[in-house]
Amino acid sequence: MDHAVVIGASMSGLLAAAALHRLFGRVTVLDRDTLPTVDAHRRGVAQSRHAHGLLAKGREVIDELLPGLSAELVAQGAIRGDLQRDARHIHGGHRLARGDSGLSGLLASRPLLEGQIRRRVSALPGVRVLADRIATGLLAQDGRVTGVRPADGEPIPADLVVDAGGRGSRTPFWLGELGYEPPREERVVIDVRYGTREFRRRPGDLDGDLVVIIAPTPEHPRGGVAERRARRRAPLVPKPGRRPAPLRALEPFPRRAAGDRGRGVRVQPALRPGHDGRRAGGEGPARGGAAAAGVLPPDRQDRGRAVGHHGRR
Template sequence: MDHAVIIGASMAGLLSAAALHRRFARVTVLDRDTLPTLDTHRRGTAQSRHAHGLLARGREIMEELLPGLTAELVTHGATRGDLQERTRWVHAGRALARGTSGLEGLLVSRPLLEGEIRRRVSELPGVEVRSGQVVTGLLSEPGRVTGVRLATGETLAAGLVLDASGRGSRAPEWLAALGYDPPEEERVTIGLRYGTREFRRREGDLDGDLAVIIAPTVETPRAGVGLALEDERWIVTMAGYAGEEPPLDLPGFTAYATRLPSPDLHELIMAAEPIGEPRGYRTPASVRRRYERLDRFPEGLLVTGDAICSFNPLYGQGMSVAALEARALLDPDLRPQAFYRRAGAVLDAPWDIVVGGDLRLPGVEGKVTPRVRMVNAYLERFHAAAHHDPGLAQRFLRVANLIDPPPALLSPAALLRVFRSGARPAEPALA
């Protein structure tokens, strides 16, 4: 049947629809929410009120799937620019050296980005986005999923069902009901808690820089992000691990900023006018479901986005990985095992980055291997050297933005520059 049904109008679901409309005559996207007609927050995207990063590779793939998207977002106030020139990247307690990376970034709020993508996808030939639709189960025949059942009793037949319903995906239990094993699940417990406030943006803030990203350190396991958004505002998100929660009241929020590994966000907050209401958010764990390891799987059912792997959102990888997984749907072979091999290859690098980075922090629960310890020790040296070396900083940003694989940081040329620099890791900051 030349019909694909996508469960969830998430970023993963919408981008998958942009890919699958090239493969199927009809694509129906079902979402349980009442989807907004304006670029506003919606209930099913609770994290949309917090800072969102769109990595360079993610923007490239979105542009490939929906040509002209970047330019359209810029007309609505998004800002594009080189990711190394006007961004303060603070890792291991030190700012990376400035330079020109050739990586194009896009600063845009989640509601504007998601709203524009939803509009563009809804206008694609053969695509229908339906809101207020709850999927309660799958239709099937031996060895194959053939459609979905809705809470209203309606059934939709489909040649492909794609689950993009997010962290709360019911695919594992649906598989079990059909007589298949659910996937193994890997979990790294982080106990991450967000606090976010917005501020009015003025000319001269941060000396003209447009973003600050402060990564946590072992000594100071707190992080902060400040991004320039449309409508002349800053969004500032701070986060603590292992259940530590940034206060949302302005005095407490400001005081918390003094406890980050760098003073940049505190200086911004002290000089800026607060606007809007503060918001909190919690992420208990990073979770990866190993669908690629299953040796039996029904035809006609695929899982993508947060339903297959949900990351610590501090790393800003979720939307970009969803875009890469959507691109994998363009391959002619949509058999589950073939798709999950491609998806696994997409996920391996960002998963290693997130898990390796988090497992070095106190309070994070997961398996710390000798390899993780070795890589983390090397990265401390790498970031110390990249504080002075724009070339190393660029190399790191290419990996962080999913352009190059992590082994690029361990190339002979990179190793030589790191150890020749003689730079030592930063002194521990006071927590």
């Protein structure tokens, strides 16, 4: 048969397909979502509007699976830099020392990152990425999984099935249907909220840094991230702990973010309303005046994004 099936066409599913195409003659990727034809936020990626990027090792591995991907992302607006030299890290109230680490990372929006990887994976020989396809169960014979049962259409036989469906995975339930005991789960409750807003930037902001990261502490449970983006925008993400109220309206967002050791943070005109993550990984539309001010740690690239984790539930 020489066929592998991957459930889920997000980052993990697409990269799994990129690896599997070296071992199987055919790889089919199924996703329940409608996949955009252009780089755009989509329903199945709730965290899409928050800050995204690739650390050095992840970027290296993806470039190994999909040669030249980093250069393609940079050509489309991603920003590359040394993660120690070009980033401002503040932990426990202290700014960490800088230096040339040789660890090259990328800042890119989630739509750009996932969109370019999806285009590259879809172009691999023998790989199909199918949208609007819902898997409803597994096929099995003689004690082994032999394929996937879709909601509509014929069963899809496979030598290997990879479940990259994320936190909505139905594999434990499907294994129970086949008579197997579901794997034991270990859960760690993080209970952190994120809020993200995008702000207009000016040349000279952030003093040339790619990203500013302020880590939370027990005394100051709300931290934050501000990163460069193209087109003179900057996202600001405050990160809290200890149940601070969600930053859902635009007006308090700058004041709250600046309150967390906000030296070097100044008010800029808001580009548009942002997004509030009411649970880890989730988002909801912000409420409040779109003309209100926003907070932006200084930044120098064409665009930035501010992302704020603001607290536990």
